[in-house]
Amino acid sequence: MGTQINIGEDSSGQSIDIDLEELLATRLLVQGNSGSGKSHLLRRLLEKCAGLVQQVVIDPEGDFASLADLFGHVVIDGAAYTAREIETLGARVREHRASVVLALDELEVEQQIRCASLFLSALFDAPRDHWYPALVVVDEAQMFAPAAAGEMSDETRRMTLAAMTNLMCRGRKRGLAGIVATQRLAKLAKNVAAEASNFLMGRTFLDIDMQRAADLLGMDRRQADRIRDLQRGQFLGLGPAVSRRPVAVNVGSVRTGGKNVSHGLLPLPNEPGEGMETLLTNKLDEAVSEPEISRSVPTPRPAAELEHALSAAQPAATPIATPLTDVAEHDGRTASGNVEPATASVQDNCPKVLASNDADGAFEIDDVVRELAQGDGSTFRTATSLFRDFAILCRQRGVASAHVDIGHFRRLFACQIGGLHKLEGIAKDVAQEVIATVDEDVLAPYLAMVVATALGEPIPAEEDLAILYGSSSPSRVRRLLDHLERSGLIVIREEFGGERSIIVPHVAERISASEAA
Structure with missing residues (x-):
């Protein structure tokens, strides 16, 4: 069985394929401004290799839950479980080789980061017997591996950087192939970005991002402007799993869709000005006197039901060969294990x-x-x-x-x-x-x-x-x-x-x- 999966065509109509076995060993970085088609590209990749390899999707916006409809992915709602349950679910995902989508859209940003970090750490810490090949897709990766400290706490930042660094730097020996997508390379931690050997660069406009993308693709400064002219759904690809020379890719169609709202124009309501004002101010005093609206937390699925879904999820039809025998000298996975660098004092x-x-x-x-x-x-x-x-x-x-x-x-x-x-x-x-x-x-x-x-x-x-x-x-x-x-x-x-x-x-x-x- 071949491992070439089609992601689109070049400008002359020639098929552009990704070598799945090579991708498992060399990881992938996707960059593009908002609206450039990153999520569409990830969806195309996931759909084409569904059934060939286990897939784990970290989905901060809940856009990939529709994969469950056609391909049998299990959707894990991060807001419905405790931290300990998330870690346990991560371990079971590796044990049962289930393809899952971790939906984080019902959580606040810092909670999203902590939930994803615990889940990724559980995948990484799985026993050796469960080191099966798996694609781990992280959308909006700049959230989970920020280049600079933001508003999150220091503890959360250390936790998420450790989890993402383990995924990209040491995950290959455990069968984990990281695919990270980011809006800007400048926002992504260098330790995470540097471990990818394959690149798909979409449209971006800032000079610093165009230059970094051009450097990764081996293009000179005069060619960097080409990145600004890319259309939605067009990417420049390079890497051992894609092409040995930079190649333009028009991403193909997909069978599932996200929940994003339409970006097209819609007719405005015909309500006159006074009527609209009435709608906005109607019973305003009563509204502000009510308790503050809180985000609803979905009811968690019973543990037995979710475990059954994980164990019954469609496993990969045929394991993809990947070099898993190259073992680190010591890969601490517990409290006495190698999770973060030692303090210096x-x-x-x-x-x-x-x-x-x-x-x-x-x-x-x-x-x-x-x-x-x-x-x-x-x-x-x-x-x-x-x-x-x-x-x-x-x-x-x-x-x-x-x-x-x-x-x-x-x-x-x-x-x-x-x-x-x-x-x-x-x-x-x-x-x-x-x-x-x-x-x-x-x-x-x-x-x-x-x-x-x-x-x-x-x-x-x-x-x-x-x-x-x-x-x-x-x-x-x-x-x-x-x-x-x-x-x-x-x-x-x-x-x-x-x-x-x-x-x-x-x-x-x-x-x-x-x-x-």
């Missing part, structure tokens, strides 16, 4: 930093983190869900936690489950120095080995390290240990009988030297 590496705040607040924050760490399966939960519960518990107990961001929280959590509290005095100080530069994604299991060495106890077994790492995969733990050894943090000795022993160098010596001094 040495003081942020463990609960010791809380000593600089008031003592009562420090102990209360420690208590909250300890309570979360002692919860069943806490190490298998995502960092975002744990941090959300942390913030809720702090608010309930009146604990000031504004100084603890998600990166700081992840280190506090890793120090707690890694057993730093078991050490005292010089041993604790040495352990804090040793872990100062260790990334959050490997901190908990490494700290457990440091603590065991400091106490003179055996190194924890691989099964115990796996729990701290948030994984049930023995091979994943072995890759973690190999990574720690290559980083110079541990030494692994292979014995003749096949057993392996682990040594954490210099910890005991540094403790002894400090005590002697």
